[in-house]
Amino acid sequence: MRDEAPRPLTAICNALQEQIAHGLLPQGGKLPAERKLSELFDTTRITLREALGQLEAQGLIYREERRGWFVSPPRLAYNPLIRSHFHAMVAEQGRVPATEVLGARLIPASVEICELLELPALSSVYQIRRARRVDGRLVLYVEHYLNPAYFPGIIDFDLTQSLTDLYSSEYGIHYGRVRFDMVPTALHPEAAAPLKVSAGSPALRITRINRDQHGRLIDCDLEYWRHDAIHVSVEVA
Amino acid sequence: MRDEAPRPLTAICNALQEQIAHGLLPQGGKLPAERKLSELFDTTRITLREALGQLEAQGLIYREERRGWFVSPPRLAYNPLIRSHFHAMVAEQGRVPATEVLGARLIPASVEICELLELPALSSVYQIRRARRVDGRLVLYVEHYLNPAYFPGIIDFDLTQSLTDLYSSEYGIHYGRVRFDMVPTALHPEAAAPLKVSAGSPALRITRINRDQHGRLIDCDLEYWRHDAIHVSVEVA
DNA sequence: TAGTGGTCTAGACCACTGA
DNA sequence: CAGTGGTCTAGACCACTAA
Structure with missing residues (x-):
């Protein structure tokens, strides 16, 4: 595995996946605000939301309308x-x-x-x-x-x-x-x-x-x- | 049903849904280029892609990597x-x-x-x-x-x-x-x-x-x- | 090689939530 | 009422596909 410079989207996904997998974000817990996260990853909200959308598709996180993003509980x-x-x-x-x-x-x-x-x-x-x-x-x-x-x-x-x-x-x-x-x-x-x-x-x-x-x-x-x-x-x- | 001004995203979804439902776009057929569609609906590619993403989630259309969007065949x-x-x-x-x-x-x-x-x-x-x-x-x-x-x-x-x-x-x-x-x-x-x-x-x-x-x-x-x-x-x- | 999709930037306004 | 998510604008560059 060579260490290619990962695209921002992939980098965000991996970082969040890791944090969730290691339980640093509690199940059912709320993620920080989108603007906070986009600042943290030094990117735009559009890109950040793309990444969140992928994690949502995987079933790792979910959304509540206008309330934010949360870590998915077990199925x-x-x-x-x-x-x-x-x-x-x-x-x-x-x-x-x-x-x-x-x-x-x-x-x-x-x-x-x-x-x-x-x-x-x-x-x-x-x-x-x-x-x-x-x-x-x-x-x-x-x-x-x-x-x-x-x-x-x-x-x-x-x-x-x-x-x-x-x-x-x-x-x-x-x-x-x-x-x-x-x-x-x-x-x-x-x-x-x-x-x-x-x-x-x-x-x-x-x-x-x-x-x-x-x-x-x-x-x-x-x-x-x-x-x-x-x-x-x-x-x- | 009142005739509220629909948001662009909803309008695009509805228009494409209708075209597909009435068979104007053949099954397995390719949709026009994203730039063409965004022009047609007088919006940006970002918004257009959001709409296509929703239709994809519904299973109405699908994507081939770098080749475009197609109408989904029956399940x-x-x-x-x-x-x-x-x-x-x-x-x-x-x-x-x-x-x-x-x-x-x-x-x-x-x-x-x-x-x-x-x-x-x-x-x-x-x-x-x-x-x-x-x-x-x-x-x-x-x-x-x-x-x-x-x-x-x-x-x-x-x-x-x-x-x-x-x-x-x-x-x-x-x-x-x-x-x-x-x-x-x-x-x-x-x-x-x-x-x-x-x-x-x-x-x-x-x-x-x-x-x-x-x-x-x-x-x-x-x-x-x-x-x-x-x-x-x-x-x- | 022209055109396409994939990705990204840097903003903006609005409606709603929660304090 | 401050902050949030939902939505949208108007561009840009790159890698790849198809001709």
């Missing part, structure tokens, strides 16, 4: 083969889950939802919008769409709890077959706002289409995860 | 539960696969590889590095690490073909249990170069740890996919 393990809801999954990994309900209402199903749930045109569906936290950090925005035929009046319950539990205790419905679809993409404005990140941030969109114990399509979830918040594990026998 | 479906190798998977979806061998040699195993394959310290492993294309586009960089005890002399075969087939026909070994781990991240320089993209581009890293029919750890793959090239589907019974 959560997400296993689609294990039937476990959010709170249980998070708690099992020694982290602290939290859920916030953003809205719940009966709406006309969009074309996309009609197709996913195999509903006739102009159907109504329950839409539940929630934001979820791990250790206080907003990491997930979900839209649930439920076939109202199976869950009359569900939006009057406390929806901060697990829907899985509600299905079971109030409606006698349990999950059966599930289809997952995972796509690396960017957050659209409606998902970015509740997560308090800027639209266009990288994300992992996970679509779940759920059937019950009788094979009936009962609901689907559109999940938008911060791309640095999870890793997906699957074990195949 | 490939990747199903970890279906035991199928790259060429078969791609061909089944009506696309054209291609493989290029970048190198094959016996090397001392890194700490990471020792752990993944449960090898003692200072073990040797076969490393096979390959790049894969779909319809001519470079989409995947893979490093395979094989336990040499099970595959003596394998690097002297034609390695552009499927390893699965080689294992079976030459060594009588078949895949058994497999562990997948998927992480949205960015390409490091060693993975970016063979894919001819700039380091730091968003990517999906898929680690596979494979066992044979007797449950022995035989090899592992470190796959780096362009983030806009695939979507992962899993069906759970």
Whole structure:
């Protein structure tokens, strides 16, 4: 390895990577202001932000809209083969889950939802919008769409709890077959706002289409995860 | 919806999105030069590149290092539960696969590889590095690490073909249990170069740890996919 | 060799956050 | 209200690609 003069961008990335790897910046800790950093590295804010963007893409740091840059906590393990809801999954990994309900209402199903749930045109569906936290950090925005035929009046319950539990205790419905679809993409404005990140941030969109114990399509979830918040594990026998 | 004056960045994104959605720019087609576009939208290259970066994050367009911006082709479906190798998977979806061998040699195993394959310290492993294309586009960089005890002399075969087939026909070994781990991240320089993209581009890293029919750890793959090239589907019974 | 993308400089204004 | 991040301007030089 020869010691070539590194480009400013690379130099900044390496320096910050090293500091983070050696724990000099605490997890969840805030980085200094962009102007401070650009001064420190003797460069412009444009270049500095380019470097921060690369570290963000790697999942080492993340942004909160207008609040600054922070060191990313460890990723959560997400296993689609294990039937476990959010709170249980998070708690099992020694982290602290939290859920916030953003809205719940009966709406006309969009074309996309009609197709996913195999509903006739102009159907109504329950839409539940929630934001979820791990250790206080907003990491997930979900839209649930439920076939109202199976869950009359569900939006009057406390929806901060697990829907899985509600299905079971109030409606006698349990999950059966599930289809997952995972796509690396960017957050659209409606998902970015509740997560308090800027639209266009990288994300992992996970679509779940759920059937019950009788094979009936009962609901689907559109999940938008911060791309640095999870890793997906699957074990195949 | 009121008609607020949209910010330049948003306006550029929307305009390009629309053009692409309506097929005015052909799939795989090249966008005009950045300077042309910035002139067209009456803005600077910095701002224009910001917009292109957002579309890239969404997976609508992609970059080839120093060659320009192109419209992304449709994503490939990747199903970890279906035991199928790259060429078969791609061909089944009506696309054209291609493989290029970048190198094959016996090397001392890194700490990471020792752990993944449960090898003692200072073990040797076969490393096979390959790049894969779909319809001519470079989409995947893979490093395979094989336990040499099970595959003596394998690097002297034609390695552009499927390893699965080689294992079976030459060594009588078949895949058994497999562990997948998927992480949205960015390409490091060693993975970016063979894919001819700039380091730091968003990517999906898929680690596979494979066992044979007797449950022995035989090899592992470190796959780096362009983030806009695939979507992962899993069906759970 | 002309034109392109990759990188960088040196500023600026605005909207919002947090004290 | 001071400071921050979000956005934008108007240039520049270099290394590389494609003709």
